[in-house]
Amino acid sequence: MRGAWAEEAALRHLLGQGYRLLGRNRRTPFGEVDLLLEKEGVYVVVEVKQRASRAFGTPLEALTSRKVARLLQSARFLLGRDDLPVRLEAVLVHGTPGSYRLEHLVLEV
Structure with missing residues (x-):
């Protein structure tokens, strides 16, 4: 897996911030979830994106x-x-x- 190192770096960062891992690379009919975590009673879906340069x-x-x-x-x-905090x-x-370097964002939906 080409970006496995980036996902591992992201996971280490999140665990260090108090997140609890529930699953990785979970496939659904809508796509794959890189990381599924929980923090303070909220389920957190994390997308990890890595780029070596700005070329793409x-x-x-x-x-x-x-x-x-x-x-x-x-x-x-x-x-x-549908009623769980996500x-x-x-x-x-x-x-x-x-x-x-890592940049950690909360996405607005």
């Missing part, structure tokens, strides 16, 4: 409104209910395994 755009540019909508559908599918977040990874 930034990680943020890869998060389209369609992608965000599909993440929300995937979250509801995985949780099996938050969508993204961890953007800029760089390569030897040299990178």
Whole structure:
């Protein structure tokens, strides 16, 4: 898996912030959820986007409104209910395994 290192870096960051891992790379009819976590009673779906350079755009540019909508559908599918508190977040990874920085965002839906 090409971006596995970025997902691992994102997960380490989130666990260090008090998140609890519930699942990784969970497939749904709407797409794949990179990380499913919980923090303070809220279920958190995290999309990890990595770019080594800006040649193909930034990680943020890869998060389209369609992608965000599909993440929300995937979250509801995985949780099996529409009334649970869910938050969508993204961890953007800029760089390569030897040299990178993380940007952690809460997505507005």
